[in-house]
Every structure is written in structure tokens, then in C-alpha cells.
Amino acid sequence: xxxxxxxxxxxxxxxxxxxxxxxxxxxxxxxxxxxxxxxxxxxxxxxxxxxxxxxxxxxxxxxxxxxxxxxxxxxxxxxxxxxxxxxxxxxxxxxxxxxxxxxxxxxxxxxxxxxxxxxxxxxxxxxxxxxxxxxxxxxxxxxxxxxxxxxxxxxxxxxxxxxxxxxxxxxxxx
Numbered sequence: 001x002x003x004x005x006x007x008x009x010x011x012x013x014x015x016x017x018x019x020x021x022x023x024x025x026x027x028x029x030x031x032x033x034x035x036x037x038x039x040x041x042x043x044x045x046x047x048x049x050x051x052x053x054x055x056x057x058x059x060x061x062x063x064x065x066x067x068x069x070x071x072x073x074x075x076x077x078x079x080x081x082x083x084x085x086x087x088x089x090x091x092x093x094x095x096x097x098x099x100x101x102x103x104x105x106x107x108x109x110x111x112x113x114x115x116x117x118x119x120x121x122x123x124x125x126x127x128x129x130x131x132x133x134x135x136x137x138x139x140x141x142x143x144x145x146x147x148x149x150x151x152x153x154x155x156x157x158x159x160x161x162x163x164x165x166x167x168x169x170x171x172x173x174x
Contacts, residue, residue, distance in 0.1 A: 049140045050088065059173060060086030062136050064148055064165040065113060071123070071161065078119040078162050082134070084108035091137040092116070097150070097162075098129055123159040127152040132165050135174070145172040 009015065050058040067080040078097070082104075084090050092104035097119045104116055132148040148165040155161060 049138065049142055057142075057173060058086075059171040060084075060088060060090055060136075060138055060144060061167075061169075061171055062086070062090050062092070062108065062134060062144075062146055063167040064118070064132070064134065067118065067162055067165050069119075069161045074123055074159070075121065076119065076123045076161060077117065079115055080118040080165065081113050081115050082108065083113035084110060086110060086138075088138055093135040093137055093143070095135070096131075096133045097165075098124060119162070123155075123161060124152070125159055127154075127160050143174045145174050147172070 052058055062082060062084050065081040065083045067078055069076050069078040082092065087110050089110065090108050092106050092108060094101055094103050095116075095118050098121065100119055100121050102117065102119070106114075106116070108114060130150045132150050134146045134148065135143060136146070137143050147168045149168050150165055151163045152160040153163040
């Protein structure tokens with residue numbers, strides 16, 4: 001409302017400010033009741049990635065729960081149970097174990113676990129390679145790496161088999 005409109009209302013005996021005139025002069029009044037996030041404030045809608053109360057990205061955890069190796073001469077196949085410990089569906093991308101990479105290309109729902117082939121190849125003759133990298137993707141397309149430490153068992157023929165894979169936190173955002 002302009003100054004002259006207020007004088008005109010006063011001269012005619014009408015109230016200077018009414019509920020209608022307040023809403024007419026402020027069309028955005030209804031929007032002012034709802035708080036708007038600041039432009040720098042992170043949210044799931046802006047990036048598509050789940051975030052905690054402080055705006056930090058939530059790093060989902062997928063781990064190798066169990067591993068079992070089957071021997072066939074000098075060769076070994078290792079099967080493992082992968083578990084999605086996050087609250088979101090994850091796409092399993094690949095696993096690198098004993099220098100060999102296998103594409104997993106499958107999905108795990110929240111808290112789901114499933115068995116996968118993790119390694120197929122020669123039995124190692126030493127225990128120098130303790131690294132295992134499990135790479136997976138959230139629904140927003142962010143990649144994560146859950147590193148695991150490889151524990152071996154020495155066999156009577158001097159070769160080694162994988163005894164277990166131990167998750168080594170934290171998960172890396174890659």
C-alpha cells in the first residue's frame with residue numbers, strides 16, 4: 001500500500017491497515033512462513049546423495065561377511081558373502097583380490113547379503129598381497145571403496161589360501 005492510499009483510507013474513515021491490504025501488498029507472505037534452506041546448505045535434493053544433520057555425505061558400508069575357498073589342484077576359487085549394511089540399495093561394481101579383478105555388476109538391497117565369486121585363479125605362493133578392494137555405487141552414482149585385509153592360511157604344499165577378509169574402515173568416497 002502506498003502512502004497516498006493510506007491517507008485516502010484515513011480520510012474516508014476506513015482502517016488504514018486491514019488483513020486484505022496486508023496480503024495484497026505482500027503476495028509472498030505465505031512463503032515467508034516456511035523456512036528456505038540457504039544456498040550453501042547441503043541436502044539430499046541438491047546432490048542426490050544422502051547426508052547427515054551436519055550436511056556430511058553418508059558413506060554406505062558394504063562388506064565381505066564370510067569367505068570360503070575351494071581348491072582344484074594349483075587353482076583356487078573363493079566365494080564370499082557380501083552384505084549391504086547401509087539403508088540404501090547399492091550396485092556392486094567390482095572386487096580386486098590377489099591382483100585379479102572381477103566385475104560383480106549386481107545389486108544389494110538394504111541389509112541384504114548374497115554369495116558371489118570373488119576370485120578364481122592360481123593359489124598364491126606367498127602372502128604378500130593383503131589388499132582387497134570392493135567398489136560399489138549408490139543410487140546417485142557416487143562410487144565407494146570398502147578396503148579389506150586378506151588373512152591367509154599356509155597349506156602343506158607351501159601355497160596359501162584365503163582364510164578371511166577383514167573390513168578396514170573407513171569406507172572411501174572415490
